[in-house]
Amino acid sequence: MKALLSKEFKLCVHPALFIYLALILMLLIPNYPYLVSCFFVCNGIFFCFQQARENGDAMYTAMLPVSKAQAVKARCLFVVIIEMIDVVLMAAMCAFALVAMPETNGGGTDHSLSLIAFALVLFAIFNIIYLPSFYKTGYKAGTAFLKSAIGIWIWIILSDGMMIASNAVMESGVDIAFFRFIHENIDCMPKTAEALTVQAILFGAGLLLYVVCTLLAAKISVKRYEKVSVA
Amino acid sequence: MKILEIKDLRKAYPGFLLDDVSFDVEEGSIMGFIGRNGAGKTTTIKSVLNLVHADGGTVLFEGEDLWSNETVCKKRIGLVLGEFNYYKRKKLKAIAAVTKQFYEDWDEETYQALLSRFSLDPEKKISELSQGMRVKFALALALSHRAKLLILDEPTSGLDPVSRDELLDIFRSIIEDGEHSILFSTHIISDLEKCADYITYIKGGKIVVSTDADSFKDAYRLVSGEADQLERFRSTLIGYRAHAFGFTGLMRREDAERAEGLKVAPADMESIMIYTEKEDGHESAAQ
Structure with missing residues (x-):
């Protein structure tokens, strides 16, 4: 597995991935839907799959002393590592924003644990759609990305939309308990014990969903790729 | 002793059937696997190596089931599936550095000797190599991890006559110790005349004959x-x-x-x- 992972990083990484990872700096933009930065990372991962495909990676890997299942698992682990790098960068940016950007984000979710939880859900959606879809053929990277992009954007619109709506409702002076709860506990920096608890639960749930979806995605991908002929 | 035993290998595609393919490769020998384009040579080789999921049959490597011990068996098999056409923008040394991580038995001395023998510059990119040089690079990789069996699919197809002859000499020298074997698929029959001990002939997905080269001709x-x-x-x-x-x-x-x-x-x-x-x-x- 170590050798396969090394192969992924030395041969399959597309240079654009680093640019997309650097787009975590978008979290410094005031009033912006920060989850979009995660979509760009998914785009970077898709570029890596394309790069591998165009370079005949499937056949090269098939000639190495590894099974198809190991090859798929290594690629899934590669995806997880990239996503976790982005999550760690996001956490650092959120910590920085706690001090440097105290204003509420009018464009989506605030810098918070909730944002990281939503990012984990986004990556879970990407993994569960993209990986099994790609490994159904082993080469249709574009179709798989299109399908996953639809899922990702529905999630971005739903989650950030909900935060924007809660802001708007609260600013209008109408007091609806549901939106007040979001405004005071989810879409805010976790400065109170209650908000921190709610966001920690959200983060735990997001992490759990990420782990379950990614393991399931890897399992389905392995099963599907076994049936694919490497040509 | 048989190093590779293929029994009743079967794979059905729409319009093509690999029909109960069976043959063995003896230790210390070169098996020429012949047939015209589309006869099923590559499908057989890919099925043997589990690159294509066979519908039936068994493949034994040194008596072990190859498919259920794929990782272990493939470490002792050197593969050349045509020319090296992967990661063309990478340098030879980058590809070799990645490849050798997969083999505990990687022999750097042999690899360097083969690079010199084939006049391959490790600083060059794959895209800068000619078709023949790419085959030689694939061979250098396959020959550098002390493989017991070399499986070569059309290794000489893109080579000039001098390079082909040079490779055939290398093949003969590899099996001289009696412990190594080569399964060599080709449609360039004259190459096999020079080096094959056994011949397996496939036609339309079926084995016509599998015997020693002299009996085949006789x-x-x-x-x-x-x-x-x-x-x-x-x-x-x-x-x-x-x-x-x-x-x-x-x-x-x-x-x-x-x-x-x-x-x-x-x-x-x-x-x-x-x-x-x-x-x-x-x-x-x-x-």
Whole structure:
């Protein structure tokens, strides 16, 4: 597995991935839907799959002393590592924003644990759609990305939309308990014990969903790729 | 001792069936795997290596089931599936650095010696190599991890005659110790004439014959005769080509020995394959 992972990083990484990872700096933009930065990372991962495909990676890997299942698992682990790098960068940016950007984000979710939880859900959606879809053929990277992009954007619109709506409702002076709860506990920096608890639960749930979806995605991908002929 | 045993290998595609393919590769020998394009050579090799999921059959490598011990077995198998056409923008040294991580038995000294022998510059990119040099690089990688069995799919197809001859010499030297073996698929039959100990001939997804090279050639004779003799011998000719002065064709040895009035000569592998492929439709030069 170590050798396969090394192969992924030395041969399959597309240079654009680093640019997309650097787009975590978008979290410094005031009033912006920060989850979009995660979509760009998914785009970077898709570029890596394309790069591998165009370079005949499937056949090269098939000639190495590894099974198809190991090859798929290594690629899934590669995806997880990239996503976790982005999550760690996001956490650092959120910590920085706690001090440097105290204003509420009018464009989506605030810098918070909730944002990281939503990012984990986004990556879970990407993994569960993209990986099994790609490994159904082993080469249709574009179709798989299109399908996953639809899922990702529905999630971005739903989650950030909900935060924007809660802001708007609260600013209008109408007091609806549901939106007040979001405004005071989810879409805010976790400065109170209650908000921190709610966001920690959200983060735990997001992490759990990420782990379950990614393991399931890897399992389905392995099963599907076994049936694919490497040509 | 058999290093590779393939039994009843089966794979069905729409319009093509790999039909119960069975043959063995003996330790210390070169097995030539011949057949025309589309006969099933590559499908057989890919099925053996689990690159293609076979519908049935068994593959034993050194007595072990290859498919259930894939990782372990593949460490002792060197593979060359045509020229090295992967990661063309990467340097040879980058590809080698990645590849050698997969083999505990990687022999850097052998690898460096092969680079020199093949005049391969590790600083060059794959895209800068000619077709022949890419085959040589694939061979250098395959030969550098002390593989017991080399499986080569069309390794000489893109090479010039001098390079091909050089490679055939290398193949012979590899098996000299009696412990290494080569399964060598090709449609360049003259290469096998020079180096193969055994021949397996596949046609339309079925094995026609699998035997030692001498028996393979000895089982057939090239015959030629006058045009008026053709009708008399047509039923015993495996394949033939008619021309203005008569015909030339292929017969089984026992039929050729009984064929009075025909000129009989030893058959070479290429003629055997060409005339056998004509079996289903005899060709006339006059048409």
